[in-house]
Amino acid sequence: xxxxxxxxxxxxAVDLAAIRAAHARIRPHIHRTPVLTxxxxxxxxxATLFFKCENLQKVGAFKARGACNAVFSLDxxxxxxxxxxxxxxxxGAAVAWAAARRGIPAWVVMPENSAAVKKAAVRGxxxxxxxxxxxxxxxxxxxxxxxxxxxxxxVHPYDDWRVIAGQGTAALxxxxxxxxxxxxxxxxxxxxxxxxTAIAARGVSPSIRVYGAEPAGADDAWRSLQRGQLVxxxxxxxxxxxxxSSLGVKTFAVLSTLVDAIGTTSEDAIVQAxxxxxxxxxxxxxxxxxxxxxxxLERKLPVAGLRVGIVISGGxxxxxxxxxxx
Amino acid sequence: xxxxxxxxxxxxAVDLAAIRAAHARIRPHIHRTPVLTxxxxxxxxxATLFFKCENLQKVGAFKARGACNAVFSLDxxxxxxxxxxxxxxxxGAAVAWAAARRGIPAWVVMPENSAAVKKAAVRGxxxxxxxxxxxxxxxxxxxxxxxxxxxxxxVHPYDDWRVIAGQGTAALxxxxxxxxxxxxxxxxxxxxxxxxTAIAARGVSPSIRVYGAEPAGADDAWRSLQRGQLVxxxxxxxxxxxxxSSLGVKTFAVLSTLVDAIGTTSEDAIVQAxxxxxxxxxxxxxxxxxxxxxxxLERKLPVAGLRVGIVISGGxxxxxxxxxxx
Numbered sequence: 001x002x003x004x005x006x007x008x009x010x011x012x013a014v015d016l017a018a019i020r021a022a023h024a025r026i027r028p029h030i031h032r033t034p035v036l037t038x039x040x041x042x043x044x045x046x047a048t049l050f051f052k053c054e055n056l057q058k059v060g061a062f063k064a065r066g067a068c069n070a071v072f073s074l075d076x077x078x079x080x081x082x083x084x085x086x087x088x089x090x091x092g093a094a095v096a097w098a099a100a101r102r103g104i105p106a107w108v109v110m111p112e113n114s115a116a117v118k119k120a121a122v123r124g125x126x127x128x129x130x131x132x133x134x135x136x137x138x139x140x141x142x143x144x145x146x147x148x149x150x151x152x153x154x155v156h157p158y159d160d161w162r163v164i165a166g167q168g169t170a171a172l173x174x175x176x177x178x179x180x181x182x183x184x185x186x187x188x189x190x191x192x193x194x195x196x197t198a199i200a201a202r203g204v205s206p207s208i209r210v211y212g213a214e215p216a217g218a219d220d221a222w223r224s225l226q227r228g229q230l231v232x233x234x235x236x237x238x239x240x241x242x243x244x245s246s247l248g249v250k251t252f253a254v255l256s257t258l259v260d261a262i263g264t265t266s267e268d269a270i271v272q273a274x275x276x277x278x279x280x281x282x283x284x285x286x287x288x289x290x291x292x293x294x295x296x297l298e299r300k301l302p303v304a305g306l307r308v309g310i311v312i313s314g315g316x317x318x319x320x321x322x323x324x325x326x
Numbered sequence: 327x328x329x330x331x332x333x334x335x336x337x338x339a340v341d342l343a344a345i346r347a348a349h350a351r352i353r354p355h356i357h358r359t360p361v362l363t364x365x366x367x368x369x370x371x372x373a374t375l376f377f378k379c380e381n382l383q384k385v386g387a388f389k390a391r392g393a394c395n396a397v398f399s400l401d402x403x404x405x406x407x408x409x410x411x412x413x414x415x416x417x418g419a420a421v422a423w424a425a426a427r428r429g430i431p432a433w434v435v436m437p438e439n440s441a442a443v444k445k446a447a448v449r450g451x452x453x454x455x456x457x458x459x460x461x462x463x464x465x466x467x468x469x470x471x472x473x474x475x476x477x478x479x480x481v482h483p484y485d486d487w488r489v490i491a492g493q494g495t496a497a498l499x500x501x502x503x504x505x506x507x508x509x510x511x512x513x514x515x516x517x518x519x520x521x522x523t524a525i526a527a528r529g530v531s532p533s534i535r536v537y538g539a540e541p542a543g544a545d546d547a548w549r550s551l552q553r554g555q556l557v558x559x560x561x562x563x564x565x566x567x568x569x570x571s572s573l574g575v576k577t578f579a580v581l582s583t584l585v586d587a588i589g590t591t592s593e594d595a596i597v598q599a600x601x602x603x604x605x606x607x608x609x610x611x612x613x614x615x616x617x618x619x620x621x622x623l624e625r626k627l628p629v630a631g632l633r634v635g636i637v638i639s640g641g642x643x644x645x646x647x648x649x650x651x652x
Contacts, residue, residue, distance in 0.1 A: 034360035036382060055608045056362060275645065282381045282641035284608040315608035319601065320651065 011253045013161045016203025019168040019196065026068040026166060029101055031057055033170070035177045035309075038280045045296040047303045050181065051277075052174040055285050055315030059093045059125075062170050062193055062313050063157075067094035069166030070155045071102050079104045084152040086132075086139045088114040089242055090314050091157040096127035107152055109142045117318070158192030159248025168196025174309050175204045182306035185292040187313050188212035188221045188262065189243035191251030197311060198258035211303075212255070212262040213295040215240045215270060221247055222262040225255060239267055239323055242288035242313065263292075263300030270294045271323045277312075284315040287323060337579045339487045342529025345494040345522065352394040352492060355427055357383055359496070361503045361635075364606045371622040373629045376507065377603075378500040381611050381641030385419045385451075388496050388519055388639050389483075393420035395492030396481045397428050405430045410478040412458075412465045414440040415568055416640050417483040422453035433478055435468045443644070484518030485574025494522025500635050501530045508632035511618040513639050514538035514547045514588065515569035517577030523637060524584035537629075538581065538588040539621040541566050541596060547573055548588040551581060565593055565649055568614035568639065589618075589626035596620045597649045603638075610641040613649060 033053045042048050054062035071083060082105035085095045092108040099106035106127040110119060111134035122129055132142035147154060156163065170193070171184060184201050188194045191212075198210045214221050215238035223231040230252045236244035247255065265273075274290035276297075277283055289312045295301050296308075359379045368374050380388035397409060408431035411421045418434040425432035432453040436445060437460035448455055458468035473480060482489065496519070497510060510527050514520045517538075524536045540547050541564035549557040556578045562570035573581065591599075600616035602623075603609055615638045621627050622634075 031363075037357075060608055278610055278645055282386055282610040284604055284610060319604055319648070322645070322648075325646065 014165045014199055018165045019172055019200045022069040022165040023169040023172055025072050029068050033057055036281055040280045048307045050178045050309045052311045054170055055312050059097050060314055060316045061090035063090040063094035065169050066163035066166035067098040070162040071098035073162045082152040083155050084146045085155045086143045087157050092122050095155050096122050096125035100126045107146045158190030159250045164192050164196045167193045168200040170311050171197040171200040181309045183209040183303050184309040185211045185213055186311040187243055187288050187291040188214045190245040191247045191255055195251045195254035202258050209260045211301050213292040214243055216264040218244050219264045222264050240288040240291055263295035265294040265298055269298045273297055275324050285312050286314050286317045289313045340491045340525055344491045345498055345526045348395040348491040349495040349498055351398050355394050359383055362607055366606045374633045376504045376635045378637045380496055381638050385423050386640055386642045387416035389416040389420035391495050392489035392492035393424040396488040397424035399488045408478040409481050410472045411481045412469045413483050418448050421481050422448050422451035426452045433472045484516030485576045490518050490522045493519045494526035496637050497523040497526040507635045509535040509629050510635040511537045511539055512637040513569055513614050513617040514540045516571040517573045521577045521580035528584050535586045537627050539618040540569055542590040544570050545590045548590050566614040566617055589621035591620040591624055595624050599623055601650050611638050612640050612643045615639045
């Protein structure tokens with residue numbers, strides 16, 4: 001570990017004990033998702049794969065874990081203020097769901113051009129939707145405005161230690177369910193899932209290898225780790241809509257310290273891996289969830305012959321239009 | 327139980343002990359599939375539902391259980407003769423898979439107009455495909471011809487006690503996984519799954535209600551039970567391609583004795599239930615597997631407020647063309 005890594009490590013405020021505490025906190029609310037295997041996918045990847053099915057989680061994504069941990073970590077006085085977040089995707093639904101479980105108000109800031117079905121889903125879970133222009137700046141300023149107006153507390157989609165600890169509980173369960181894993185891979189967008197996974201996995205099994213996988217068209221994590229400094233994602237181009245965000249300060253610190261490598265994948269491989277998973281595992285997964293398998297199909301990560309855990313991140317897709325259809 | 331039922335009961339050659347023995351025999355080869363739940367599906371059905379996910383089974387269907395039990399029940403001399411069956415669907419793949427596991431030859435008789443992907447799947451599992459004209463008669467005569475020519479032993483898709491015992495192991499697991507079920511529902515085509523399920527469920531829990539669900543456009547089981555005699559299916563009209571067969575003599579005997587009712591469903595409800603399952607459970611299921619939920623959406627079975635197990639039978643669908651797409 002170099003001087004920079006050591007500095008980064010000092011900033012990491014979550015450890016295995018915190019992830020175990022998060023698990024105890026959220027366990028009554030979440031599904032303990034199953035782990036599935038497939039010999040044909042093993043053959044395609046030349047490794048033995050164990051898929052942790054967070055597409056079968058509440059709200060159809062691992063995001064339920066982090067949001068639930070953040071919301072149930074609030075003390076009573078804080079909780080009465082309610083929570084706010086910005087997300088056009090799974091994190092918005094997860095915060096709405098977790099707030100409803102606790103019986104507190106939630107506001108979700110979404111770009112005005114979000115899909116109608118996503119707006120309806122968040123409203124159906126009882127949250128108030130606030131629209132903003134489809135830019136990063138508008139998202140942040142609208143979120144700050146909602147906080148100022150309502151007193152609600154921010155639950156950031158990934159750069160929040162409570163959220164990171166919650167996301168780490170998926171790997172904690174996977175390591176309980178499957179013994180002797182040599183490596184674990186998750187998709188990386190903002191880095192919350194990969195950060196929690198790395199802390200949990202290295203805590204339980206110090207020699208395990210931890211990898212991220214991201215689209216070549218949104219490879220800010222790969223570039224950030226290469227350069228040793230946070231490189232924001234501009235102009236992401238990928239079908240994997242959950243992976244278009246930039247790393248945050250906290251997730252960059254964790255990834256710099258605990259992640260062995262990031263594999264980047266082509267769009268063709270993502271669609272191929274998505275379809276292969278639908279076909280062989282009989283699971284609905286969203287494009288972002290196919291990225292780790294895509295990295296293995298393209299031999300971008302050194303796991304030949306190993307026992308590899310993969311976190312399938314979510315299953316929320318438009319069933320009217322599939323990426324392999326004309 | 328009337329005189330006819332008593333006569334039927336005497337013909338039933340499988341009991342709970344036989345299903346337990348089948349389970350011990352096939353357990354090293356099959357997946358113990360998970361059981362999933364969904365609050366939104368519970369709300370839609372007005373019952374508490376537990377889905378036993380046989381779409382996640384080997385070859386993507388419960389058929390792996392029955393075929394495996396039949397193939398591994400053969401003694402060594404028998405097994406050297408190999409096995410033959412007729413099926414354009416999941417049973418053909420299941421027999422091919424089970425024979426390959428045991429290292430014995432398999433022949434699968436398929437209509438010459440079967441989908442190319444199904445022919446390829448059976449061949450990919452190592453079986454020899456024999457084509458026949460797309461009629462019931464041609465299927466049977468071709469199967470007899472293959473037996474005569476090769477000496478292979480028939481593994482009928484459903485009217486075979488070893489197959490029925492194997493299919494019953496899914497319910498046996500479900501009853502171990504979930505306690506206090508009030509009722510259990512499976513789709514009914516030839517009746518092998520429903521027969522095995524009824525014997526297992528009534529054996530474990532005599533007061534449990536056992537229901538079948540079938541398309542109104544292929545309702546021979548409903549008509550047979552109404553009339554008290556086997557009414558063959560002619561001209562089936564349903565998207566649920568796994569449920570177009572007629573009951574057999576053995577499965578009719580079991581259903582007459584042990585099944586409480588059959589619910590019949592519209593084609594619209596089948597497609598709606600299939601899409602709802604994809605959307606909420608994030609599972610790829612084939613149309614036949616959606617029929618029990620369709621029967622509940624149409625309130626065709628009296629399970630309001632009950633704890634209900636549903637066996638999801640399979641997940642083999644054409645991903646290029648979905649029934650809700652134009």
